[in-house]
Amino acid sequence: MRIGIVFFPAVGPADKPATTYFAEALRLVDLAEEAGFDHVKMVEHYFFRYGGYSPDPITFLAAAAGRTTRVRLGTSATIPAFTHPIKLAGKLAMLDAISGGRVDAAFGRAFLPDEFAAFGIPMDESRDRFDEGVAAVKRLWTTENASFAGRFHSFGPVTLLPRVVQHPHPPVFVTTARSLESVATAAAEGHHLQTVPNAMTQDELAERITLFRAEWAKAGHARPGQIHLTMPALVAEDGEAAMAMGKYDEDRNTEAIGEAVAAWGRTSSSAYPGYEKMANIGKRLSFEEKVAQDKLLVGTPESVLAQIEGVAARYGGDxxxxxxxxHSGHLDVERVAESLRLIADRVLPKLS
Incomplete structure (x- = not known):
């Protein structure tokens, strides 16, 4: 099983300056490169403490590319609805060139009402904009003198420069937390899956993984599919200390997402059935329940290894x-760096 890291800042200026957060994150990128982690990722969000320090993950990944030579660099995820496909395809192609072909391009639909409102885009259009945006980006990556005529964007003939390094194009991931339809469509089209166990039950996650694998096999793709699970993690020598720090971090993160999803209390969209319930996100499982259900990986190196082995046994596969x-930004970076070192030294070797 390959293990990487993802950055999801959940702080704002009152908590930590952006300059400090990014200096800390890039220090952890260096550690991930040296310690043998597989990939580094960054999210895209706006305005709120929940991800707001990362309106453009590609900028961060370009900085990471300049100080690494080995780790994969992934978006987690970029939002086609908020960017013209020529701009998005060009930025990712440029990152692929800068990094020497290490980009994993994950795309998502977005789900925060305030973000859609700020961009002036109806939420009901999100699925169509997502599908069209990904198709247009792939067209630009794989076709010279490319033309495209869509509902939202039309262009061409144009030849995107620089050309992508990876062929036929960087691996494409679809990020989804709820939609079975999105999982099935991703697999059918040869897009890999990125999802968040914390957003669903174990049975729901198993259903989505099983569906993805079945649809991938049915489509007959020549290359194997990939499934990336995003899971917060914190490891310490002292299990009680790890739990205390993990609970503090998770509580602060829950506060941040609570602010970001508050608009769902006054919003509904046919493209997001049931999302009105997100306004009550803080009333769901306790921290201890999340750890017990392997939604959060928190504890000693040995206990977290056991959690990961449980995840592998439950959903496993190559x-x-x-x-x-x-690193959401709430904990001292020294504690986070020590957590990564412990994972590198005492967890990763047991998983190879």
Whole structure:
């Protein structure tokens, strides 16, 4: 099983300056490169403490590319609805060139009402904009003198420069937390899966993984599919200390997402059935229940290894990877760096 890290800042200026957060995150990128982690990822969000320090993950990944030579660099995920496909395809192609062909391009639909409102885009259009945006980006990556005529964007003939390094194009991931339709469509079209166990029950996650694998096999793709699970993680020598720090971090993160999803209390969209319930996100499982259900990987190196082995046994396969959420910004970076070292030294070797 391959293990990487993902950055999801959940702080704002009152908590930590952006300059400090990014200096800390890039220090952890260096550690991930040296310690043998598989990949580094960054999210895209706006305005709120929940991800707001990362309106453009590609900018962060370009900085990471300049100080690494080995780790994969992934978006987690970029939002086609908020960017013209020529701009998005060009930025990712440029990152692929800068990094020497290490980009994993994950795309998502977005789900926060305030973000859609700020961009002036109806939420009901999100699925169509997502599908069209990904198709247009792939067209630009794979076709010279490319033309495209869609509902939202039309262009061409144009030849995108620089050309992508990876052929036929960087691996494409679809990020989804709820939609079975999105999982099935992703597999049918040869797009890999990125999802968040914390957003669903174990049975729901198993259903989505099983569906993805079945649809991938049915489509007959020549290459194997990939499934990336995004899971917050914190490891310490002292299990009680790890739990205390993990609970503090998770409580602060829950506060941040609560602010970001509050608009769902006054919003509904046919493209997001049931999302009105997200306004009550803080009333769901306790921290201890999340750890017990392997939604959060928290504890000693040995206990977290056991959690990961449980995840592998439950959902396993050579296609499975985990992206560890390691630095929301609430904990001292020294504690986070020590957590990564412990995982590298005492967890990763047992998984190879």
């Amino acid at each position: 296609d499975l990877s985990i992206s560890l959420g390691v």
